[in-house]
Amino acid sequence: MHIFYASKVLNNEREDTVIPRITREFPEQVDKILKELAAQGHTSKVDVIRRALGLYNYVHKEVKEKNPKLTLANEEDKILKEIVLDL
Numbered sequence: 001m002h003i004f005y006a007s008k009v010l011n012n013e014r015e016d017t018v019i020p021r022i023t024r025e026f027p028e029q030v031d032k033i034l035k036e037l038a039a040q041g042h043t044s045k046v047d048v049i050r051r052a053l054g055l056y057n058y059v060h061k062e063v064k065e066k067n068p069k070l071t072l073a074n075e076e077d078k079i080l081k082e083i084v085l086d087l
Helices: 028-040 045-065
Strands: 002-010 013-021 069-073 079-084
Touching (some): 028 045
Antiparallel strands (some): 069 079
8 A cells, every 4th residue: 555645725824644555456457437427427437436445335234234135125125125235
């Protein structure tokens, strides 16, 4: 893992912040999926990964605290799919 420093200015004072940088290689298929998702969302591959991590974190907490079943429903609350998660 590489670490670099970013500076932010607060009230005309500089504050150095350590921001972890992770460098990883992905198989071509994963890269292709990332490119497609980024294009569809008009964003970057890094942002797709950030959003996926945020979603995973949310689902993980919900599963651990409440119920290991994720339900996808339409606007009429008709269940379209149930996914049982084992996290």
